[in-house]
Amino acid sequence: xLETAAGDFTWDSAASIAAxxxxxxxxxxxxxxxxxxxxxxxxPLLNSFTAVTERRALARxxxxxxxxARGERLPPLAGVPFAVKNLFDVAGLPTLAGSKINRDLPPxxxxxxLIERLEAAGAxxxxxxxxxxxAYDFTGENIHDGPSRNPHDLDRMSGGSSxxxxxxxxxxxxxxxxxxxxxxxxxxxxxxxxxFGLKPTYGRLTRARTFPFVxxxxxxxxxxxxxxxxxxxxxxxxxxxPDDPVCADRVAQPTVPHLDKGPDGLRVAVxxxxxxxxxxxxVAAVDSVAxxxxxxxxxxxxxxxxxxxxxxxxxxxxxxSLHLNRLRTRARDYDPAVxxxxxxxxxxxxxxVIKAQKFRRWYREQVLKLFEKVDAILAPATPCTAPLIGxxxxxxxxxxxxxxxxxxxxxxxxxxxxxxxxxVPVPLAPLPIAVQIIAAPWxxxxxxxxxxxxxxxxxxxxxxxxx
Amino acid sequence: MKRKAGRKARSARAKRPRPVRTAAKTTPETxxxxxxxxxxxxxxxxxxxxxxxxxxxxxxxxxxxxxLVDEFALPDDAEPAPVFHA
Numbered sequence: 001x002l003e004t005a006a007g008d009f010t011w012d013s014a015a016s017i018a019a020x021x022x023x024x025x026x027x028x029x030x031x032x033x034x035x036x037x038x039x040x041x042x043x044p045l046l047n048s049f050t051a052v053t054e055r056r057a058l059a060r061x062x063x064x065x066x067x068x069a070r071g072e073r074l075p076p077l078a079g080v081p082f083a084v085k086n087l088f089d090v091a092g093l094p095t096l097a098g099s100k101i102n103r104d105l106p107p108x109x110x111x112x113x114l115i116e117r118l119e120a121a122g123a124x125x126x127x128x129x130x131x132x133x134x135a136y137d138f139t140g141e142n143i144h145d146g147p148s149r150n151p152h153d154l155d156r157m158s159g160g161s162s163x164x165x166x167x168x169x170x171x172x173x174x175x176x177x178x179x180x181x182x183x184x185x186x187x188x189x190x191x192x193x194x195x196f197g198l199k200p201t202y203g204r205l206t207r208a209r210t211f212p213f214v215x216x217x218x219x220x221x222x223x224x225x226x227x228x229x230x231x232x233x234x235x236x237x238x239x240x241x242p243d244d245p246v247c248a249d250r251v252a253q254p255t256v257p258h259l260d261k262g263p264d265g266l267r268v269a270v271x272x273x274x275x276x277x278x279x280x281x282x283v284a285a286v287d288s289v290a291x292x293x294x295x296x297x298x299x300x301x302x303x304x305x306x307x308x309x310x311x312x313x314x315x316x317x318x319x320x321s322l323h324l325n326r327l328r329t330r331a332r333d334y335d336p337a338v339x340x341x342x343x344x345x346x347x348x349x350x351x352x353v354i355k356a357q358k359f360r361r362w363y364r365e366q367v368l369k370l371f372e373k374v375d376a377i378l379a380p381a382t383p384c385t386a387p388l389i390g391x392x393x394x395x396x397x398x399x400x401x402x403x404x405x406x407x408x409x410x411x412x413x414x415x416x417x418x419x420x421x422x423x424v425p426v427p428l429a430p431l432p433i434a435v436q437i438i439a440a441p442w443x444x445x446x447x448x449x450x451x452x453x454x455x456x457x458x459x460x461x462x463x464x465x466x467x
Numbered sequence: 468m469k470r471k472a473g474r475k476a477r478s479a480r481a482k483r484p485r486p487v488r489t490a491a492k493t494t495p496e497t498x499x500x501x502x503x504x505x506x507x508x509x510x511x512x513x514x515x516x517x518x519x520x521x522x523x524x525x526x527x528x529x530x531x532x533x534x535l536v537d538e539f540a541l542p543d544d545a546e547p548a549p550v551f552h553a
């Protein structure tokens with residue numbers, strides 16, 4: 001149901017907006033005008049957008065309203081505003097990927113494939129979102145565009161690297177956004193901003209016409225404030241695409257029809273050892289989710305710490321390889337924190353990287369065996385709630401660790417082998433934190449089904465900020 | 468005479484290898500520093516001296532992670548996963 005007759009759609013779900021537009025209770029043009037006004041009003045606080053595609057959005061909205069007036073049946077996401085991390089190509093805009101350097105690129109000639117798929121489902125792109133430079137980031141800070149801010153405390157990090165996506169959805173600017181996740185860049189902002197995020201199986205969603213970071217680890221996926229919205233967007237984006245060499249040639253497996261099945265019959269365990277929370281909030285979040293699911297079994301993900309290290313090395317090296325020529329010619333135009341990590345990656349010996357790749361295959365085989373015994377595994381998404389913007393370190397069990405490299409402590413060992421994960425926000429006070437629901441490859445439906453059940457119980461929810 | 472002796476002495480110093488002095492000062496820290504400089508040069512990367520400490524810090528971090536992976540025994544026939552499939 002739409003929130004008010006006057007049209008404050010700030011906290012409405014994508015599903016409710018689409019239903020209202022399809023039924024003619026509100027026009028898509030009205031939704032988009034209200035969204036644009038909200039972005040103008042609130043984004044100066046959140047700093048989540050780097051471009052607003054106003055003219056294009058209004059044109060699409062009018063076209064939808066005209067189609068409805070002609071009696072045409074509208075698609076499932078009709079009139080739903082969405083925005084994308086600015087590493088997605090948007091026709092007419094340079095694809096920034098959070099950088100200064102890419103501002104010199106010619107405007108993209110065509111939208112990213114996932115934008116095309118969401119728009120084919122009726123959603124309407126309203127802009128591009130702030131992000132950590134070249135996605136090598138967990139903080140949401142950006143030296144060129146300023147930090148995207150946490151909607152629950154504007155002095156705190158949104159998380160990264162899809163910081164603008166977390167901030168825009170968590171702050172009520174849009175009900176749906178897209179981001180990328182190489183080592184945790186969907187799950188970390190979901191956790192810090194208190195929203196739902198889906199990192200699908202590696203190879204499930206096409207990455208065509210997006211700016212890469214670490215191709216053997218790069219995933220794309222949606223952010224939303226409800227599980228149903230995640231599922232609707234995910235279903236609309238599935239399908240093979242020959243334009244992405246690693247996009248799997250698999251039949252689309254819709255998840256929306258399975259959402260209401262509940263968790264009965266699913267075997268859920270809690271990740272032990274390395275994943276045991278080291279802060280009160282991480283422990284409380286996992287405990288509350290596990291308790292609601294009756295998950296009283298622990299399971300050990302073997303060599304998870306080593307897996308995280310291997311992901312770290314591959315990221316540094318593969319990321320550096322992508323940037324080598326730019327590092328030669330434009331090193332001074334990078335964020336120094338990103339540049340120095342990339343240069344260190346560039347000079348890392350190949351023998352170490354290949355060892356990490358060998359370990360990766362071994363680890364994948366061990367972890368896949370676990371899914372013979374369980375259907376889903378729970379783990380914290382981040383070690384803590386949102387740190388302050390500019391904070392360099394945090395303490396975990398009295399050990400001082402750099403924030404930038406360690407917010408993804410619990411996400412890296414999972415994306416390392418491409419497992420699908422739904423990040424579900426536990427609305428702790430004063431700040432939310434998320435739990436990862438980790439499933440076997442291609443079983444996004446399992447994670448979404450569990451997330452939906454937890455949401456129905458009120459255990460997980462996107463808390464509305466007092467902006 | 469003095470000048471000549473001085474020249475001779477300088478010349479002798481220039482020709483004399485200094486391995487002992489260098490070896491005595493070589494530590495993991497200095498070898499990382501030297502590695503950063505040499506590797507960057509080999510790759511055609513021009514480094515501002517002000518960046519050096521941060522790059523070396525990041526390289527040490529990578530090497531600490533690499534050590535954790537490297538110490539894990541894998542069989543000789545372990546296959547890498549350069550093209551990764553989930």
